[in-house]
Amino acid sequence: MRVSYKWLKDYVDVTVSPGELADRLTLSGIAVEGVHELGAGIERVFTGKILNIEPHPNADRLTVCAVTTGGPENLQIVTGATNIRAGDVVPVAVEGARLAAGLVIKKSKLRGVESRGMLCSGQELGLDPKTMPADQAHGIMILPPETPLGLDIKPVIGLDDAILELDLTPNRGDAMSMVGVAREVAALLGQKLRLPDIDVDETGDGIEGRVKIDIKDTELCRRYVAKLFTGIKVGPSPGWMQERLRAAGVRPISNIVDITNYVMMELGQPLHAFDYDTLKDGRIIVRRAGEGEVLVSLDGVERRLNGDMLVIADPGGPVAVAGVMGGLATEVTENTRNVLLESAWFNPISIRKTSRVLGLRSESSSRFEKGIDLTGCLRAARRAASLLAEMGAGQVASGAVDNYPAPHVPKTIILRPDRIEHLVGTAVDSDACREILTALEFGVQKNHQGLMVTVPGHRPDVSLEVDLIEEVARMHGYDRVPTTLPYGPTTQGARTREQSLAMKVKDTMASLGFREVITYSFTSQEVFNKVNLAPESPLRNVLALQNPLSEEHSVMRTVMLPGLLEVLRRNANRRVTSLSIFELGKVYLSRGDAPLPEEKQVLSAAAMGGTSRGWNKPSLEKDFYYMKGVLESLLAQAGISGTSFEPFKDDPSYHPGRAARLTAGEQLLGVLGEVHPDVVENYELPGRVVAMEIDFGIMASLAGKAGKYRQIPRFPGIERDLAVVVELQVPVREIIGVVKKSGGNLLRRVELFDVYQGEQVQQGFQSLAFSLTFRAEDRTLTDDEAAGLINTIRENLAKKFGAQLRS
Structure with a gap:
């Protein structure tokens, strides 16, 4: 946003320099990127008149001009410009003049003809060619014929001005106008805001019955x-208006178009002018575009529209893209005799999307995108009408058509001054708050809670108490907020208990040869059939996505096994037949009528193939005992004890005779085992697959503290082997439990090293061989002590299980 310092003074008495004003605005939250003095460096350039033009005697592309600046002597100037003629009033740089680029004008000869000055273009005077009329963008600047001669050119064309470049945040659409900035300046400097005088001379016939507006x-x-x-x-606009538009970075075009641009820059309300005679039945229809509907815009480009775009149409079709660009068919031209002026409010999000899709960004769309004043539409239309009547460019029909289906309802917010000190860190009393907000044109009344503030229409960004506090703080001055050190309880940055355990679990699994994978949290209903889930299983009660990417990712997963099996299948298809993988992720379980599911963290793992033990040993198949050993190592690293493995036949995804569940007291930690052959076949895997699924939340609740140092034994231990024969149905874990209890504190290790069934053992029985290690902390055990413990263990096994010592 370009703000003319000179233009700004029309609305407020500015008592500070442009540089100081820029600093004050920046401190108040409206950042000023820079201040540009337009006429800086330009000297001895005056208004002059071309009296005569003759061909150059020695050059076809040069002419010799006789020019007067009002003095007693005419100047002879040689130029190559082609857009001039006798009688034109132009900027003349005389001898010793300095131009915007630092060029110094001296008397010289061009092809043998003396030249005592230079006719200037707008670019040579520091003006942006984009803001010049098309015929003058690169030619000599032509001034109005009534311009007096001999005047310093800077005040004539507005170079005695400074431009403030504002860098506005998206919420400050109100500051994208001269009046909006003037309102801020008035509040900052304690001055009174002067709004433009809107005195409409409506001399034309009434508008009633000639224009109809239909908002769909x-x-x-x-x-x-x-x-x-x-x-x-239709003709050129007055010089003062062209000067202000150029200062704002807008190219003057014609009086009608310039009026719409001027009001937009002044009040922040974009306007659009239609050639009324090109509109069918004088009817405006505001509707969404039809899919594939086409409009030729003002720039002559055919625009293909879609159903998300808002268009202005007549009964024959679209005539403009609302808030973005008008249509070529209804453009105001030199032949236009009647104009319909539009002043409307369009949805900011719709305008932003439309301008992005069409690749069109304009001063108009940028204001609609940030949000304009809903209450200011009629005021802007009346301001344009007053300017039209003032310059005598036509007659204003009496009245206006104002289709206003949902009138603006002012928002009222309670502001508690004590909250300001709490949030900002400095106290601002109630009277000061009231003065600041009143200066910004908020309505303020006192009540028992504090201040009851009514938000004006030009501030749609203010909706909460904290927004009002920000307004008070920035106008009070951020520089007046005392500097303090941050305070509050300090804590040492560290991982939570669950995060630490998760890191340990991942490190342990990696050390055991597993690779971590991350699978989709989205899955499909079909995977439940592939892993044999029963139709009535609660795991089939899933959370469905409203906008799934595909049918394969349409629901949230309730079980992680299918994702791991899919990873194994993809690797098997690429000839990777031995692989161990794990994932620590979440499943999403239904909670009945609750709108959101329960998010449970689960550790899952799967493995297939074998483990290599070197060239001279056969590989071991990754079976149930492989996964059980992995899980036991994991539990040991996590400091979890008191767990047990129990046979488990109720999970249809696992082999009924090769699966177990892991429990800790009454809590179920998870399941592990060989995947059911039907499931393996469904996933087209080449061999057996083992897997486990552990509830990480329960695991974290059972995890012990970090292990403590234990001194290396000073005394040797005694190792003994014990082989007993028991019935097949006796669980080994129960036997080990009796052995440990019988051995007491002197029994340090129990390890099963052999299981035998055969001719030497009675049918229905099995032989179990255990390696036992005994050790005392304070002495060397004797053989008699070890033998006594062995006898106690044997007797207790015989009593409990009928175990017999194998001979």
Whole structure:
């Protein structure tokens, strides 16, 4: 946003320099990127008149001009410009003049003809060619014929001005206008805001019956105001208006178009002018575009529209893309005699999406995107009408069509001054708050809670108490907030208990030869059939996605095994037949009528193939005992004890005779075992697969503290082997439990090293061989002590299980 310092003074008495004003605005939250003095460095350039033009005697592309600047002597100037003629008033740089690029003008000869100055273009005077009329963008600047001669060119074309470049945040659409910035300046400097005088001379016939506005989508267009101008005389706008538009970075085009741009820059309300005679039946229809509908925009490009875009149409079709660009068919031209003026409110999100899709960004769309004043549409239309009447460019039809289906309801917010000190760190009393907000044109009344503040229409970004606190703080001055050190309880950065355990679990699994994978949290209903889940299984009660990427990822997973099996299948298809993988992730379980599921963290793992033990030993198949050993190592690293493995036949995803569940007291930690052959076949895997699924939340609750140092034994131990024969149905873990209890504190290790069934053992029985290690902390055990413990263990096994010592 470019703000003219000179133009700004029309609305507020600015008592500080442009540089100081830039600093004050920046400190108040409206950042000023830079201040540009337009006429800096330009000297001895005056208004002059071309008296005569003759061909150059020695050059076809040069002419010799006789020019007067009002003095007693005419100047002879040689130029190559082609857009000039006798009688034109132009900027003349005389001898010794300095131009914007630092060029110094001296008397010289061009092809043998003396030249005592230079006719200047707008670019040579520091003006942006984009803001110049098309015929003058690269030619000599032509001034109005009534311009007096001999004047310093800077005040004539607005170079005695400074431009403040604002870098506005998206919420400050109100500051994208001269009046909006003036309102801020008035509040900062304690001055009074002077709004432009809107005195409309409506001399034309009434608009009633000649214009009809029909809003089909009131969500995207909340208000549409139309004014009608008749007897239009299209021509150039006055010099003062062109000067201000150039200062704002806008190229003057014609009086009608310039009026719409001027009001937009002044009030922040984009306007659009239609050639009324090109509209069918004088009717405006505000609607969504039809899919594939086409409009030729003002730049002559055919635009293909879609159903998300809002268009302005007549009964024959679209005539403009709402808030972005008008259509070529209804453009105001030199032949236009009647104009319909649009002043409307369009949905910011809709305008942003439309301009992005069409690749069109304009001053108009940028204001609609940030949000404009819904209450200011009629005021802007009347301001344009007053300017039209003032310059005598036509007649203003009396009245206006104002389709306003949902009038603005002012928002009221309670502001508690004590909250300001709590949030900002400095106290601002109630009276000061009231003064600041009143200066910004908020309505303020006192009540028992504090201040009751009514938000004006030009501040749609203010909706909460904290927004009001920000307004008070920035106008009070952020520089007045005392500097303090941050305070509060300090804590040492560290992982939570669960995070630490997760890291340990991942490290342990990696050390055991497993690779971590991350599978999709989204899955499909079909995977439940592939892993044999029963139709009535609660795991089939899933959370479905409203906008799934595909049918394969349409629901949230309730079990992690299918994802791991899919990873194994993809690797097997690429000839990787031995692989161990794990994932620590979440499943999403239904909670009945609750809208959101329970998110449970699960550790899952799967393995297939064998483990290599070197060239001279056969590989071991990854079976149930392999996964059981992995899980036991994991539990040991996590400091979890008191767990047990129990046969488990109720999970249809696992082999009924090769699966177990892991429990700790009454709590079920998870399941492990060989995957059911039918499931393996469903996933087209080449051999046996073992897997486990552990509830990480329960695991974390059982995890012990870090292990403590234990001194290396000073005394030797005694090792003994014990082989007993028991019935097949006796669980080994129960036997080990009796052995440990019988051995007491002197029994340090129990390890099963052999299981035998055969001719030497009675049918229905099995032989179990255990390696036992005994050791005392304070002495060397004797053989008699070890033998006594062995006898106690044997007797207790015989009593409990009928175990017999194998001979």
